[in-house]
Amino acid sequence: MLAGCASLGGVMDGLLGQSGPPLGSPGHVRGFLGGVAVEEPRAALVGREILAAGGSAADAAVAIGFALGVTLPSRASLAGGGVCLAYQPERDEAISVAFLPRAPGRLDPRADRPAALPGTPRGLFALHARLGRLPFERVIAPAEQLARFGTQVSRAFARDLAVVAGPLFADPQARALFARADGAPLGEGDRIEQPELGNLIGLIRSQGVGDLYQGVLARRLADAAVAAGGGLAAEDLRTTLPSLTATLRAPLGNDVLHAAPVGGSIGAAVALRRLAARAGEAEAEAAARAAAAAARAGADPAALLEGASAAGGSLPPVLGATTGFVALDRDGMAVACALTMNNLFGTGRIAPGTGLVLAAAPGIGQVPPALPTVLMVANANLRAFRAAGAASGGEGAPMALAVALHRALGGAAAAEAVAAPRPGAAERTGRATLVSCARYLPGVPGSCSWAADPRGHGLAIGAD
Template structure:
């Protein structure tokens, strides 16, 4: 019977045409969906997955791993993040939370405490729920980018220019990110990461779990100790992503979906206030207050429904986050924000792994990050409406709320993210946006996507 199923599947694919097989770019023709990411090569990797017949979750996994290679300043595989996903067919939404958290016990010898990595397991969990292509296929592009090299993007070059001085105090980082004359790699310079390529290859062949409770876990623990990060196998083993239902609130005829983290809650509160006629300044204040309250332990659901925040002021947040969004032709949509808690995390690479270690939050001068993601859908017609993700520390929640409000008001994605914003939302907020006023999969012709022109990302899709 199984052999018969395989024959039927092959025959069905052949009816679609004599072109490339599923899993090969070109399998899907016509409308593919859309991708917007803050690093262009990662966006192209996501588009190739969509073109190969992968779901938006498949594309998100490939983008996340690729960012670990092309933008290790903000999205090393030793970091973490949060994703929202919506599946129209079942009107189901989930939040995957895998933030890089501080170890429960800190080795007193650790002079640069590292966070426990969440990204590989978090992306694997997302794929297990909503993926279609083999996980190994999705990891392979990142492995190739690391092994064979990739030109430094403008986004990474700008980050390197900001922190090159202290970063190059680490000989591992200096060997990877500096030119022969000691200056930081510039845009267009080739960057080869053989150790990281080997590590991703082992994850591809041995599975993500090995990084948390196998030989790779022991190797990472030893390497982190050498880099002053002091991770332990015991804590790596217990680092698991949380897959939960999204927090929901009415937004006109649609439903607003948020993740149970401060930035997402703040953006959701601000968006609802803007929809009710509040000013931009009022929405920004409410976003920061709600984010602070959520971080202080207030009930996120109550905050989303309008309960008065009681968390005090939001402490300074470092803008070491990167965002991306992706939707496929079937209307499955994913919005993610990845973080290191600090630009280049601890500023050190775990020897022999190629991993830039994320900084443990809440220790010293490293506050927790503020990942910000939102998604809008309609349960009555089971359609995806819009998704956005933002980076930029305390500027992210208001920036995302303002861009989504404009998109829901009829503006195309490019217009929505380009419009002027006030305060920190304008200065450091960066929004990635997908908007489908006619809903997906109902009317793909209405879809637009955009990367914030204030940054250096790429939005791509269509056919």
């Protein structure tokens, strides 16, 4: 009889609608999902799908990062790199995952466009290994599908493509992939298929990320990079590892400010603390630039965050192109990432047979390192998330993020906070993505909001 009751209970659950899609399937989560804010809309939809399937914020961030490698390869090719901040409220744990695209240890004399070592696949895998909930294969599958079966070109990618189409199309592979039949660059709404990139992501999915760095895929990538004038060596790929560390922390009212040990993040953190102390925007902007420059020049980022004098270093007039995004799940886990190629479209060349746009090696020739900018705010006593953001736009990124977070912490909804006017380069070039929970999460889900900068062409989506 007990067995019969159990079977009947399962039937009744189905009849009454108490069962639903399993974990990993869209629709698994009912009610509050969390939200994402991304500078490219199709990748944002991928992130929301992962949240709806029961994935964590880390799962969503990894899915977004891989999707951006397909939908925004001008700034976020899988051959690039970046930095992420992640916060888990259960343990009040915040980590920084750094996987910036760095120059090889030895420059190949055959390389006329030296390529950076790709950090993104291993960096995002490390984030997933630490905080993921769904299988890694499930999380990166949407990116594979976008590449293999095609997607529409977004306004964000079309704008980047229009800027550099002339020199970019000197590479026949780039021209074949990103140009229309008449030779004009693809425009918003055009269809783009990337079968070679889809095959590569499929191999990563089936064989593992490690194979791209020390297996058959690694040798294939190294050979392709040499053919494209990038000059990567298999032994350098093997030693390309992400760095997982605790975040740099500083008090911010009753909350804790978390920063990554990179120039843009430190600059934004210093500016935000100045704004919280009622400094004027001009003073905060100057402090942001000085701190970012000093951190890039080798100053101790922890000391800069604590208020040490920002001496030494300068920001070049042009910085590598970046893109940012934020993901928040229903449990209060949050991830903010900034990805870069160190140059718009990196080297401007595609590694044959892989579909990868190679990132540019920083510090060589006219290629300065990018300025990735991410911040997180949480409350240690409540073990709860408060706000997170990422910004792009070169020298304007740190102040753009500082102003947006300052407004959000002052009570403004995310959309109002990112739309607020900003001084100087932060207004001209800065683009911020933001997720904010005015009454914390876990806590009051209804107090959460998310926004992509109206100055750009991104998308923020989530909620119920």
